[in-house]
Amino acid sequence: MTSWLAGLEERARAVLPAPVLEYVAQGARESLTAAGAADAWRAVRFLPHVMRDVTDVDPGVELLGRRSEVPWGVAPTTLQRAVHPEGELAMVRATAAAGAVTVVSSNAGTGFAEIGATGARWWLQAYLPSDRTLAEPMLARAVEAGAEAVVLTVDTPVVGTKHVVGESVWDTVDPGLVRVNFGPGHEQHPGADKATDLGPHDIDWLQTRTGLPVVVKGVLRPDDARRCVQAGAAAVWVSNHGGRQLDRAVATATALPAVVAEVGRDAQVYVDGGVRSGLDVLAALASGADAVFLGRSPVWALAGGEEGVARLHAELLAETVEALRLAGCRTAAEARSLLRQAAVPGA
Numbered sequence: 001m002t003s004w005l006a007g008l009e010e011r012a013r014a015v016l017p018a019p020v021l022e023y024v025a026q027g028a029r030e031s032l033t034a035a036g037a038a039d040a041w042r043a044v045r046f047l048p049h050v051m052r053d054v055t056d057v058d059p060g061v062e063l064l065g066r067r068s069e070v071p072w073g074v075a076p077t078t079l080q081r082a083v084h085p086e087g088e089l090a091m092v093r094a095t096a097a098a099g100a101v102t103v104v105s106s107n108a109g110t111g112f113a114e115i116g117a118t119g120a121r122w123w124l125q126a127y128l129p130s131d132r133t134l135a136e137p138m139l140a141r142a143v144e145a146g147a148e149a150v151v152l153t154v155d156t157p158v159v160g161t162k163h164v165v166g167e168s169v170w171d172t173v174d175p176g177l178v179r180v181n182f183g184p185g186h187e188q189h190p191g192a193d194k195a196t197d198l199g200p201h202d203i204d205w206l207q208t209r210t211g212l213p214v215v216v217k218g219v220l221r222p223d224d225a226r227r228c229v230q231a232g233a234a235a236v237w238v239s240n241h242g243g244r245q246l247d248r249a250v251a252t253a254t255a256l257p258a259v260v261a262e263v264g265r266d267a268q269v270y271v272d273g274g275v276r277s278g279l280d281v282l283a284a285l286a287s288g289a290d291a292v293f294l295g296r297s298p299v300w301a302l303a304g305g306e307e308g309v310a311r312l313h314a315e316l317l318a319e320t321v322e323a324l325r326l327a328g329c330r331t332a333a334e335a336r337s338l339l340r341q342a343a344v345p346g347a
Ligand SMILES: Cc1cc2nc3c(=O)[nH]c(=O)nc-3n(C[C@H](O)[C@H](O)[C@H](O)COP(=O)(O)O)c2cc1C
Pocket: 023, 024, 025, 037, 075, 076, 077, 078, 105, 106, 107, 125, 153, 217, 239, 240, 241, 242, 243, 244, 272, 273, 274, 275, 293, 294, 295, 296, 297, 299
């Protein structure tokens, strides 16, 4: 018997078309980074507290100054409408009901106005094109529809090669299910390709254009994290894109502590990649993350529609609260003490 969460991918595999399944599961090249992500969290060992009152446990956190009822959010993923007809709408509704934020991919298959009309809390994820001005209408639409932050993905100067077995999802999926927030013919426009010259100045550019806090997603090194924070980033998001970009990039569980040590006092630090259970959430919090983000898990859950995503949040909450209690932590923030031996007085 495994937990409901552990069986999530297998249950989605029973209902989703093969090209969609493969698209969600795939990693870049040999998938070494994708395959190692979850094990890296499982290798973390805790020093639990005992004899503390854990009757009431609050797993909530503050994300960019607003309370989230759970220490996680939903990471941006494309093709949600190929997984379920309600796609992003089901995702944001169920996630908002759990008191969490959803990051909506700029390549989403649902219009930002429709997402905003749900009243759910959401952040926009953006890739910037070579000609930055081409992103402006899409950014303006997101701001208009109530996005509360912009997550700039910086690990994708080119799309990492994935080896597809069988039919590619892009040959099977209705083009109307993706990138609906750009004008017609956007991709053919000179300068619409992904920027290969991103730099810290883009953080300021985005902040000025949108008036929103900027989160930089795809950072693995402390020196890069420092450059982002110096350039005005409100948060850095430790990510290797779920192992879909540079294969053999370090596991995020390995990269996180040094990034926290470098910038954790000046900015929030988030992490994603291979988080599949409440114990993984605890490992990320113990390693210093302010919050974790979930990539593939909510997509697998979305195969069961809004109800599936709601169950994902409920199961993860139950596991996380149990883990916090067993570790002697009353809050998510207290989990930061779980990797440290307490100082011995007088030693
Ligand atoms: C199907 C799929 C589509 C994705 N699309 C995007 C995207 O549009 N923008 C982005 O920044 N990251 C994208 N990602 C990466 C996720 O945001 C996240 O970094 C990653 O999935 C986390 O790892 P996990 O899947 O192991 O939780 C995608 C990931 C998957 C699996």
